[in-house]
Amino acid sequence: MSRFRIRAILILAFGGFLMVSTRLFYLQVVRGEHYRDYVENVRVETKWTEAGRGAIRAAGGELLAYDEPGFHIAIVPNALPDWPLVCKPVLKLYELRRRERIAAVRDVTVVVKDRAAGGGYEVSFGLAATFLRLAGTELVESEEQGTAMVVVPRRAAAVLEAVAALVKAPATELLKEFFEGLALVGRGWRRLGEPCVVARDVGFLAAAEIETNPDRYPGFVVAASARRNYPYESLACHALGYVQRVSAAELERWRESYNGSEAKRFLPDDLIGRTGIERAFDFDLRPARGVQTLEVDAARRTQRVLEDVPAEHGADLYLSLDREVQSAAEAAIEGHIGAAIVMEAASGRILAMASSPRYNPNDLPRKPPDPNDKTAPLLNRAIQGQYPLGSAFKLIEAIGALEDNKAPASIECTGAYLGHLCENHSVPMHVDLENALKRSCNVYFYRTANEFLGINGVVKWAERFGLGQRTGVSLPHERPGFLPTPAWKLKKYGEPWYAGETCNVAIGQYPLEVTPLQVCRFVAAIANGGRLVRPRLVDKLVGADGRPRTPEEDPSETLRLTPAKLDRIHKVMRSVCHELGGTARKAFGRSEAHGDFAQEQGYEVAGKTSTAERGGARGNIGWFVGFAPCSSPRIAFTVMIEHEEQRIHGADVAAPLARRILERLPERYLEGVPGRELRERFRERLARRESGT
Incomplete structure (x- = not known):
């Protein structure tokens, strides 16, 4: 190779090295403080977007059931003040159990005790689970219980009490809901950065106060919610049915997909039809969840929307009921x-x-029927x-x-x-x-x-x-x-x-x-x-695209009766x-x-x-x-x-x-x-x- 070519290669290599070094100097020294601040204060969050459950209408078009918009208050676990002190003892308990392969969590108990020394709250968290262990060449099941003691620090307790006063609920109730939600994080059903609902169907003023003052209520967010409303109350209640929060067993079954639809999979706090039309057509009525990927600052204010897949409203049902x-x-x-x-x-x-x-399905979430009622409403x-x-x-x-x-x-x-x-x-x-x-x-x-x-x-x-x-x-x-x-x-x-x-x-x-x-x-x-x-x-279903479809019907069976004999x-x-x-x-x-x-x-x-x-x-x-x-x-x-x-x-x-x-x-x-x-x-x-x- 000629001396000229060697010199040219060395010059190009040195030039490239100089360019990279200059860029690194700029990023680390000149702009270093900016990017350190960005890393510390800006993070990416995934946020589910919701659409309404489909409405149910009578044959004449009257609304028999529909979603009424509302607000929930939720806690983002890793945004709470002193969150490691609050969350990690519980998550550590799950981690210890997970090493031995949890087969099923049978029960979670949360007891909020009196105020602890220093102004916080003392919480006892109990976990009963079934584990799989290797015995020889076979996996065998065993049942064990574990407990964790958590002291909620003063700063987190002060914020909690301020929110409790806003929503007019005891702080201990909010804590209990939070730790039950945290249990879902431990089971892998919810991420640490996803909100845990602690107060449902709160008033507009309380929601607005928390939404507009994130610095005053760190860790607390407002989540849009939908409350199922039955405007005619008990009319056709048995045919319509009712909805309830999804159970742990249903979450386990449908958290990845619901009847093959990933967008309709269940998350904690979702509603599911329990009886009647609400149950039979739950998949059709259920909305398809959307997703937003957001860039947020330390105060959880949105800086940029990285991805936005819109949610899709559930199908409306038109019944034959007059x-x-x-x-x-x-x-x-x-x-x-x-x-x-x-x-x-x-x-x-x-x-x-x-x-x-x-019965009035509007009352069921807060006033379940007496199980000893012999009339079985x-x-x-x-x-x-x-x-x-x-x-x-x-x-x-x-x-x-x-x-x-x-x-x-x-x-x-x-x-x-x-x-x-x-x-x-x-x-x-x-x-x-x-x-x-x-x-x-x-x-x-x-x-x-x-x-x-x-x-x-x-x-x-x-x-x-x-x-x-x-x-x-x-x-x-x-x-x-x-x-x-x-x-x-x-x-x-x-x-x-x-x-x-x-x-x-x-x-x-x-x-x-x-x-x-x-x-x-x-x-x-x-x-x-x-x-x-x-x-x-059901006469027809009208999807989010506005196109009606008729449910498949079984053909009628002809009995071949003699007209003259039937006339008798x-x-x-x-x-x-x-x-x-x-x-x-x-x-x-x-x-x-x-x-x-x-x-x-x-x-x-x-x-x-x-x-x-x-x-x-x-x-x-x-x-x-x-x-x-x-x-x-x-x-x-x-x-x-x-x-x-x-x-x-x-x-x-x-x-x-x-x-x-x-x-x-x-x-x-x-x-x-x-x-x-x-x-x-x-x-x-x-x-x-x-x-x-």
């Missing part, structure tokens, strides 16, 4: 224990689903209550006997059969199928089930009408009811089936059990010509309500309490009364089921009332309540039905009577 019909159903059964359902017979759209007693009796059906089951048996050509033309009722009684009419009497349904003759159906159709035939038709199985309505925790069979009894008790048990099933008594929604569904099938529809509560059932059900001797004639005919329903409303009703015995000291169950109008069925309905008195009957209790609901049915569900002017005049009189004018 607010007017729902209100009428709830008002009808108010003061009773029971349920009422109104459904479009052709489509399965549920217009009303009422369960009584009710949280129970949705429409889908979770399982009851013997009584005589309404005769409708299924009658249709099955007709379709299988096994219905006796007439039988003589002497008032008893195989020791089972019939007390619903005078005896002896010859009754055919129509009179047996109209007068609710038990003996006719005892004999039909035992001598003509057989228990297997009865069970076959009950299954075809959907009994003993869930309806598929889009609500969680639906129960299937129970349909007893000879095979079930043989398997469970090792005993044969007896004719007396067939008698019990034939008239819908125990051990047969149904839910009110199952009953409304099979009555709708009778009304619509034999299609077993799937009950539907329709006529009998009409006679139950509108002819002398009909068991619901008292409720729908003229009386001292009310006028004739058909004359006031311009149409007739088809129905069946039903009374079921529960045995022992428990009272009867009263039912009234049916559809309207009789000539052109639009809606199916079911009213079920539990009663403490043994001798109540569906005709006396449930049928009058069903009439009250039908009298308040909006005209939009009766388009083309004669008698509109009659109904309008009746509603005017009803409105004056109810307003006291």
